[in-house]
Amino acid sequence: MNDGSDVVLERLMTLHPKVIDLVLDRVHRLLSALDHPERRIPPVIHIAGTNGKGSTQAMIRAGLEAAGDVVHAYTSPHLARFHERIRVAGALIEEDDLARLLAECEAANGGEQITFFEITTCAAFLAFARTSADWTLLEVGLGGRLDATNVIHPALTVITPISMDHEAFLGDTIEAIAGEKAGILKSGVPCIVGPQDERALEVIEYRAARLNAPLHVQGQHWHVIEEDGHLIFQDEDGLMDLPLPRLIGRHQVDNAGMAIAALRALKRTAGADAAMTDADWPARMQRLRTGPLVDAAGDADLWLDGGHNPAAGHALAEALTRLPPRPLHLICGMLNTKDATGYMTPLAPLAKHLHAVSIPGEANTLPAADTAAAAKRAGIPASTALSVANAIATIKATTPDARILICGSLYLAGNVLRENG
Incomplete structure (x- = not known):
C-alpha cells in the first residue's frame, strides 16, 4: 500500500x-x-x-x-x-x-x-x-x-x-x-x-x-x-x-x-x-486459514507467532503441546539483537526441523545461516531457506502432514501477513 x-x-x-x-x-x-x-x-x-x-x-x-x-x-x-x-x-x-x-x-x-x-x-x-x-x-x-x-x-x-x-x-x-x-x-x-x-x-x-x-x-x-x-x-x-x-x-x-x-x-x-x-491479537499463535501461503502449504496446517525472547519460546512450546500431534517444522527469522538460542531451546524437544530465513527488508535481521547455527546449538536440526515460501515448499515436499510454525519476530510476522494477503 x-x-x-x-x-x-x-x-x-x-x-x-x-x-x-x-x-x-x-x-x-x-x-x-x-x-x-x-x-x-x-x-x-x-x-x-x-x-x-x-x-x-x-x-x-x-x-x-x-x-x-x-x-x-x-x-x-x-x-x-x-x-x-x-x-x-x-x-x-x-x-x-x-x-x-x-x-x-x-x-x-x-x-x-x-x-x-x-x-x-x-x-x-x-x-x-x-x-x-x-x-x-x-x-x-x-x-x-x-x-x-x-x-x-x-x-x-x-x-x-x-x-x-x-x-x-x-x-x-x-x-x-x-x-x-x-x-x-x-x-x-x-x-x-x-x-x-x-x-x-x-x-x-x-x-x-x-x-x-x-x-x-x-x-x-x-x-x-x-x-x-x-x-x-x-x-x-x-x-x-x-x-x-x-x-x-x-x-x-x-x-x-x-x-x-x-x-x-x-x-x-x-x-x-x-x-x-472476542479478543483478537494477530501473530500470537495465530492459525492462518486462507491466503496464498496457506494454499501453498497444502495439507499442512500453518501457524504464525511473533514472540522473540526466551520467555516467549517457553510460552510457545507450552501452547504447541495443547494442539493435536503433527510433525512440527519451524520457519524462523530473528533480529540480531535477540537471544536466538535462548528462544529456540524450549522448542527443541518438539521441533523436527528448523528452516532459517533472513527477514526481508530488515537491516537488523540475523542472517539465515546464523539463525540455523543458533538452532543447532539449541538442539534443533536446521537448514537455511531463501524465503518463507521456499521453506513451505520444502516442508510440503517432505512432510505433507506437517504443522508449520512461522516464528521468531514480529517483523517476520508482518512480512508474512502482507505476503499472505
Whole structure:
C-alpha cells in the first residue's frame, strides 16, 4: 500500500540518527508545541512489561467495548500496516486522518531531532484528544520510565510478566529491567501486576511503596486458573467463572487474569465474558486459514507467532503441546539483537526441523545461516531457506502432514501477513 501517510512516515524516520533514544525531553517539547493533547485524552490504562502486553490490552479492550464503552488504543509495533498502531473510538485510524496528524506533528516539530516512535506517539495523542471516548489504552513501546508514552497520568497501570529482553537499552539484569518497567507507576494510581520473577516483583513493590501506589498482584490479591474448560478468577470481591480465552496458550490464562483484574479495578466487569471470547491479537499463535501461503502449504496446517525472547519460546512450546500431534517444522527469522538460542531451546524437544530465513527488508535481521547455527546449538536440526515460501515448499515436499510454525519476530510476522494477503 502506497499512500499519503507512508510518505510522511518515511520523512519522519530521518529526524533522528538513532532508532531508539530513551529520553523524554523531545516528547515534552513537541507536546508543548501541540498544546498538550496528552492532557486532554480520555482516562488512560497504561500497560508495560516484557511479554503479553498486546494480548492483555486486546482482552481489556474487548471487555470494555462489550460493556458499552468507547475505547481508544495505541500499540506497537505494527505488523502489516502502520495504521494498526492507532485505534480511535474502536476503529483503526483513517488514512486521511493519519496523514494530516503526522503532517501537523512534523510541522510543529520544526525539523528538530525526534525519534519515529516519539513523533508518532504524539500523533496518536492528538487523535485521541480530538475524538470522544471513555478510555484510552496505551501500550508502552520500550521499557516504561523513559518511554514516550510515559507523559500521562493514568487511571490504572498494568505490568505484565517481565523477563530478559532489550538488554542494550534497559539493563542486563531482571532487577534493572523491572526498574525501567516500574517507571509507569504513579502516586496513588493502582497497578495490576501479572506473574513475576521474585526479583522483579521486589523492585515493583519497592517503587510502589515509595509512591503509595496500590498493587493488585497475581498470587496475592487475585488468582486465575484453568479448570474443566473454564477460566476461574478470584479476588476479594468473589469468584468469576468465565470461558477460556480465545487466544491460545497457558500464558493467555495469565494475560486473561490481568485483563479481568483490570476490569474489576475499573468496575467494568459486565463485558468479562467478551474479554475472553472476542479478543483478537494477530501473530500470537495465530492459525492462518486462507491466503496464498496457506494454499501453498497444502495439507499442512500453518501457524504464525511473533514472540522473540526466551520467555516467549517457553510460552510457545507450552501452547504447541495443547494442539493435536503433527510433525512440527519451524520457519524462523530473528533480529540480531535477540537471544536466538535462548528462544529456540524450549522448542527443541518438539521441533523436527528448523528452516532459517533472513527477514526481508530488515537491516537488523540475523542472517539465515546464523539463525540455523543458533538452532543447532539449541538442539534443533536446521537448514537455511531463501524465503518463507521456499521453506513451505520444502516442508510440503517432505512432510505433507506437517504443522508449520512461522516464528521468531514480529517483523517476520508482518512480512508474512502482507505476503499472505
